[in-house]
Amino acid sequence: MEPSREGVPLVEQLVNPFLLYGAIALGGIGVCVALPRRGVSPQAIGALLAAIAGAAVLIGLGLGAPEALPNIHFYIFSAIALGSALRVISHPRPVYAALYFVLVVLSSAGLYLLLSAEFMAFALIIIYAGAILITYLFVIMLATQSPTEDRLDMLADYDRAAREPVVATGAAFVLLAVLTTLLFSGIGQLPEPRDAMAREGLMAELPRRVESSLRGDDLLNRGDELVYRADEPWALELDAVERTVLVRRATGEVEAVGLPDDLRLRNVESLAFNFLNEHPATIEIAGVILLMAMLGATVLSRRQVELDEDLKAAQASKLRLGPGGGGAAQPVPKAPERGDAASTQRGLPGGRFSSGGRDAPGGGQA
Amino acid sequence: MQDVLTLAQAGGTPPMAGVTLAHYLFVSAAMFALGLVGFLVRRNLIVMFLCTELMFQASGIALIAFARYHMEMSGQTFVIFVLTVAAAEAALALALVVLLFRRRDSLSTEAWQEMRG
Numbered sequence: 001m002e003p004s005r006e007g008v009p010l011v012e013q014l015v016n017p018f019l020l021y022g023a024i025a026l027g028g029i030g031v032c033v034a035l036p037r038r039g040v041s042p043q044a045i046g047a048l049l050a051a052i053a054g055a056a057v058l059i060g061l062g063l064g065a066p067e068a069l070p071n072i073h074f075y076i077f078s079a080i081a082l083g084s085a086l087r088v089i090s091h092p093r094p095v096y097a098a099l100y101f102v103l104v105v106l107s108s109a110g111l112y113l114l115l116s117a118e119f120m121a122f123a124l125i126i127i128y129a130g131a132i133l134i135t136y137l138f139v140i141m142l143a144t145q146s147p148t149e150d151r152l153d154m155l156a157d158y159d160r161a162a163r164e165p166v167v168a169t170g171a172a173f174v175l176l177a178v179l180t181t182l183l184f185s186g187i188g189q190l191p192e193p194r195d196a197m198a199r200e201g202l203m204a205e206l207p208r209r210v211e212s213s214l215r216g217d218d219l220l221n222r223g224d225e226l227v228y229r230a231d232e233p234w235a236l237e238l239d240a241v242e243r244t245v246l247v248r249r250a251t252g253e254v255e256a257v258g259l260p261d262d263l264r265l266r267n268v269e270s271l272a273f274n275f276l277n278e279h280p281a282t283i284e285i286a287g288v289i290l291l292m293a294m295l296g297a298t299v300l301s302r303r304q305v306e307l308d309e310d311l312k313a314a315q316a317s318k319l320r321l322g323p324g325g326g327g328a329a330q331p332v333p334k335a336p337e338r339g340d341a342a343s344t345q346r347g348l349p350g351g352r353f354s355s356g357g358r359d360a361p362g363g364g365q366a
Numbered sequence: 367m368q369d370v371l372t373l374a375q376a377g378g379t380p381p382m383a384g385v386t387l388a389h390y391l392f393v394s395a396a397m398f399a400l401g402l403v404g405f406l407v408r409r410n411l412i413v414m415f416l417c418t419e420l421m422f423q424a425s426g427i428a429l430i431a432f433a434r435y436h437m438e439m440s441g442q443t444f445v446i447f448v449l450t451v452a453a454a455e456a457a458l459a460l461a462l463v464v465l466l467f468r469r470r471d472s473l474s475t476e477a478w479q480e481m482r483g
Contacts, residue, residue, distance in 0.1 A: 014388050031400065035407055054396060061388055068383035070390075078393040085397050085420055089404030094413050094473075101416055104397075108423050111390065115434040120442050124426070127449050132419070132456045139460045140412050143467045158409040158474035168406035176399040183391045193381035193435050274439035275446065282443060286450040293454030297461040311471050 014184045015060040021177055023060070027053030028173040035162040035169075036092045047086060054082055057180075070114070077110035092159050094140045098133060105129045118267045200265055202273050204229075204238040210245060213263040220257075223250030382435045390431035398424035411466065411473045415459045422452045 027050045034046025058078075062069050084103040091097045105128045112121035162168075203210060207226060214220045227237045227246040237246035244256040275282065401424060404417030426445045433441025463473070470477040 014385060027396070031403055035403075057392055058389060061385060061392065065383065065385040068385045070386045074389060078389075082393065082396055082400070085400045088420060089400055089408065089413075089417060094410055094416075097413050097416055101419065104420065104423060108427055111393070111427055112430050115390070115430045117430045117433065117442050117445075120430060120445050123446070123449065127453065128419075128423075132453055135456055135460060136412065136416060139464060143412065143464065143473055158472070158476065159413075161409075162407040163409050165407055168403050171406065172399040172403045175402060176395055179395040179398070180392060183395060184388055187384045187388050187391075190384060190387075190435070193383075193437065270439050271442050275443050278440065279443050282447060286447060289450055289454050293457045297457045300458070300461040300465055303465065314471070 014064050014187065015057065017181075019060045020057060020180060020184075023053040023056040024173055024176050024180070025053075026050075026056070028169045028176075031086065031090075031172070032165050032169040034086060034090045035165040036090060036159070037161050037165070043090060046090075047083070050086055051079075051083070054079075073110065073114055077107045077114070081107040081111065094144060094159065095137065098136050098140060101136075102129045102133050105133065116267065119271050200243075201238075201240040202270060203240060203259075203263070203265055204235040205273070206265075206269065207234075207236050210236060210238070210259070210263065213260055214245075214247075214257065217260045219260070220247065221250065224248065227254060381437075384435075387431055387435045391428055394424045394428040394431065397421075397427065409475050411463050411475060412460075414475070415456070415463070418455070419452060422448055 030046045030049025030051075030053060032046070033049065034043045036043075058075070081104050084100040084107070087100040088097045088104065091100060105124060109121040109124045112118075112124060207228070211220065211226055214226075225248050227248050229235050229237055238259075239245070239256070242256075243259045245259060246254055247257045248254050398421050401417045401420035404420065405414050408414050408417065426448050429441045429444050429448070433439060466478065467473055
């Protein structure tokens, strides 16, 4: 922890507030420039401005305490994460936005690894990048007709231009300024970080692992056994600070044996202890949430949709023109089509079109 | 290499300095702000939900960073919960989006402007 300087506000201990707010404002301008708009959108310039701003804050933080810098991988992963996050919100094509979000997830998993959360890092990749994002991509590809050629004017209008970019980035500027101020001033008041040794006490509750590790290193002979606590008969008499465990020898004497160096609590083990020991209701609540989501999604998606009249006409004309591919190209005269399409529509069950609907007009009326 | 990449797989993890925590928190806050901008700015329903996922990611980074600082696993447990909520939200939101798309043949938020209160 950085030594606190008397009389200096807590934010200023970490970074110069002038630099902080200036950089956030510059980043806001950069994001605003990079957002998609009609005509030219100078995305490279915007991204450059935002990158300079982010780098300025991180360098400013680093200069405050050069001895406590995070390692180089932090800078790489966070650059990728923030850069692709900018691309997610500024790319006009939804499919690309989703793919850039996969990149955000992967680099966040890298940050999790640096923060020694190995299990969560891989769970994040499997669940987010593997399942959730694929569902997103699936729906995007169902719901948008992507033009194959590399032309932006083929995109839908709502993807090409941002809505109120200046106001939105202004709101985000205020949010980010307040957040960083509060977070950075809160860091000055946090308690001193705990030593990793504090949680090694959980090792006492893993007797089989301790025993197999000791036997593997020939520290236990035949007939020796570990001593369990009198009040907690499932836990070992283990000293986490001195790294010793009590062993009753075959001869009957009790002595303390040092634990092997490679016997450490793994991330998965400590996470599992916390998950099931301290928050036992979590898994039940998560199960209920997922069940409700599943039910809700099923109910929502099996509802029959009543189409608008205009839409019915458009789809009917599209179907009538056949699979030759010319359907989208030529404009369809609306007025004469509509009555015809509505009569076509009446013949079909459930108000929905199937590809067989093209042959329906004759038979449907009968 | 071991000095640079201090994966705390083995024990003896050095305590994390407050300044290092500040780095991670800044990345998290900036990502959250980007997600907010995206949610306000984009007009495509699916991309808007993608931006809420971006905000979930940012909160996850902050939780994991605090968990590492305090050497306390509860932060990581909460991230499991965030993942659950994100999955449920994706399922419901995408079902809703598909429903809305079938009705109007458009993903634009402006197609549903009459729902404005």
